Amino acid sequence: MSATTGAPPVKFTITHHRLPHHTHEAFIDWIVKEHLPLAIPVFEKYGVIDYSLFVTPPPLNDGLKQEIGGLRPTWDFAECDCFIEYTLPDVETIKNIMSDPEWQIAVKDQDQWVDVPRAFVSLGYSTTYLQHGKPVNILS
Known part of the structure; x- marks a missing residue:
């Protein structure tokens, strides 16, 4: 729960595509x-609860598209290099991080690596229903 609002933590995700002159591995x-x-x-300064990097290597995505694309021809398959997933105390945390001078240092080389205009961002709530192979949070 957010300390200030009583609301559940928010999930903030962003996709990143590498600039084409870099390999996926180097990126x-x-x-x-x-x-x-x-x-x-x-x-840590802003109380980020979780951060994960969901790496999507092209061979895996290409293989998935080959195998499943015929079964689901209307699906679009992600072509990004990764999804970054944050669990945050509240929406305000996003603005706080992005306006922090230390964040500007952390992203100083971003334009040399990331195709920033292609980023896809989402914000919402996440609820786990299966954890370690066991159902959780299921209402009976």
């Missing part, structure tokens, strides 16, 4: 080894 390496060491202290 993920940049996020993990260069960006995250600068970003994590900012996340």
